[in-house]
Amino acid sequence: MAISIRELYKSFGDLHVLRGVDLDVPKGKNVVVLGRSGTGKSVLIKIISGLLTADRGIVKVLGTEVSRLNEKQWRELRLKIGFSFQNSALYDSMTVRENLEFPLVRNVKNLSRAEINKSVEEVLDSVGLLRTINQMPSELSGGQRKRIGIARTLIMNPEIMLYDEPTAGLDPTTCIEINELINEVKERYHTSSILITHDLTCAKMTGDKLAMLLDGKFVRQGTFDEVFASDEEQIRSFYNYNFTENKV
Numbered sequence: 429m430a431i432s433i434r435e436l437y438k439s440f441g442d443l444h445v446l447r448g449v450d451l452d453v454p455k456g457k458n459v460v461v462l463g464r465s466g467t468g469k470s471v472l473i474k475i476i477s478g479l480l481t482a483d484r485g486i487v488k489v490l491g492t493e494v495s496r497l498n499e500k501q502w503r504e505l506r507l508k509i510g511f512s513f514q515n516s517a518l519y520d521s522m523t524v525r526e527n528l529e530f531p532l533v534r535n536v537k538n539l540s541r542a543e544i545n546k547s548v549e550e551v552l553d554s555v556g557l558l559r560t561i562n563q564m565p566s567e568l569s570g571g572q573r574k575r576i577g578i579a580r581t582l583i584m585n586p587e588i589m590l591y592d593e594p595t596a597g598l599d600p601t602t603c604i605e606i607n608e609l610i611n612e613v614k615e616r617y618h619t620s621s622i623l624i625t626h627d628l629t630c631a632k633m634t635g636d637k638l639a640m641l642l643d644g645k646f647v648r649q650g651t652f653d654e655v656f657a658s659d660e661e662q663i664r665s666f667y668n669y670n671f672t673e674n675k676v
């Protein structure tokens with residue numbers, strides 16, 4: 429397993445967000461985490477990436493139990509985890525090239541200019557946007573910015589990808605292109621991923637496995653059809669609500 433979570437608990441004061449979460453992310457697979465707003469999906473991926481600590485439970489990332497890690501070990505582990513943020517988190521004052529160089533230059537010492545250029549060009553090519561290399565983020569469409577954000581993560585060759593709402597705010601055609609890119613990334617970079625999304629087309633296209641977070645636990649895990657075959661009222665209403673939303 430790339431990620432393995434057992435009996436994970438996390439509260440903020442009286443707010444008990446995660447209440448016994450179990451989840452496995454097999455190597456080389458995309459796992460989609462679904463759930464209504466405020467159910468703790470972001471809290472979960474923040475715990476996996478070390479931005480929050482769990483109250484109790486076991487979280488193993490690439491075979492390492494994260495509660496035992498010191499700051500230096502966390503920094504090393506984080507280099508293997510790519511985080512694709514909802515807003516792409518690009519630096520507006522930097523060109524695409526500079527945005528992509530940034531994590532590389534900061535984290536990998538003694539790279540030559542030629543090596544940096546090669547990495548930037550390779551990763552841009554793999555998201556189909558080599559031609560934008562000298563453009564500013566403000567000159568790009570939302571879908572292109574999303575691709576550049578993913579490329580900036582891929583430049584560090586992550587073993588794990590965490591995608592937070594990868595298709596939010598994009599038109600249906602661009603959503604499908606981003607879903608295809610997510611699948612290409614899995615094949616080409618052999619990444620194991622967690623995707624948080626409300627977009628059921630995204631869940632269906634990219635998810636090898638889906639997991640539905642409800643009342644602080646995963647109530648249902650399986651393929652798209654297995655999860656939504658459920659008669660459970662909250663799963664049906666999640667499906668109907670998001671299905672309708674996606675069609676508008």
Ligand SMILES: Nc1ncnc2c1ncn2[C@@H]1O[C@H](COP(=O)(O)OP(=O)(O)OP(=O)(O)O)[C@@H](O)[C@H]1O
Nearest residue numbers: 440443445463464465466467468469470471472624
């Ligand atoms: N650092 C924090 N301190 C206090 N409460 C927090 C903190 N982080 C998250 N929460 C609370 O935990 C709950 C779950 O938040 P989370 O952001 O994980 O929801 P989510 O499922 O990702 O929602 P959405 O789909 O809207 O992004 C929310 O009630 C939120 O207010």
